[in-house]
Amino acid sequence: MARSSSGESVLTRAVRILEAFSPQEPVLTVSQISRRAALPLATAVRLVEELTRHGLLARDEQRRVRIGNRLWELAQRASPMRTLRETAMQFMGDLHGVVGHSAQLGILDGEEVLFIERLIAPGAVVTVTQIGGRLPLHASSAGLVLLAHAPADVRDRVLRGPLQTYTPHTITDQRALRTALAEVRRNGFAFCPGHIRPNATGISVPVRVAGRVVAALGLVVPNDEHAWSLVRSLQITGMALSRALDVRAGLL
Incomplete structure (x- = not known):
């Protein structure tokens, strides 16, 4: 699994992105995600897009980001x-x-x-x-x-x-x-x-x-x-x- 210069895996960085959301703030901009996940903006943009392609994140009409239905679906299965x-x-x-x-x-x-x-x-x-x-x-x-x-x-x-x-x-x-x-x-x-x-x-x-x-x-x-x-x-x-x-x- 690819790692950053800090030694973190892609999975670890993806988890930090998912953890940026909360019940109080279920919708975030990519810049907010970048800050909360302590990731460079370019890295956050790339990972958000990849997670969105898999349905784990989703975009609204203003291009803000939320947890995707696919994540809920996978969690419910087992x-x-x-x-x-x-x-x-x-x-x-x-x-x-x-x-x-x-x-x-x-x-x-x-x-x-x-x-x-x-x-x-x-x-x-x-x-x-x-x-x-x-x-x-x-x-x-x-x-x-x-x-x-x-x-x-x-x-x-x-x-x-x-x-x-x-x-x-x-x-x-x-x-x-x-x-x-x-x-x-x-x-x-x-x-x-x-x-x-x-x-x-x-x-x-x-x-x-x-x-x-x-x-x-x-x-x-x-x-x-x-x-x-x-x-x-x-x-x-x-x-x-x-x-x-x-x-x-x-x-x-």
């Missing part, structure tokens, strides 16, 4: 998340319909939560999460659930910090985080009032396959006296989803 998302949607839909606020599904990816599905409603409390978006593990209810059940080396790396602050209620102390993770394991849920936004409470429960935690199912609701009453409903939904996943996997 994604390990496909069964999880398809099974979760019916449970999330029921939960969302009853609660009337955001329901979301996140998985562990490195030292972050990657949100793979979300349902929102008009008038629902504002949430920072988006499909394909990420949050640090220590900061959100989904992250605490996943971190509580993560491998020990992942927990150790997160605990060593630094731990980003979103509000005064975000857990940023190592000892407090250890205590919170132990409570999640003991209680079977994470309850996070005001940890990401002061007016929002995040509640999440583990989703298991064959007893192993594979995802966190959560709600984002107003930070008020009614939030606590939703914990039991979410736990029941999480257990039902786990059972459905076991059935699909042929374990029941």
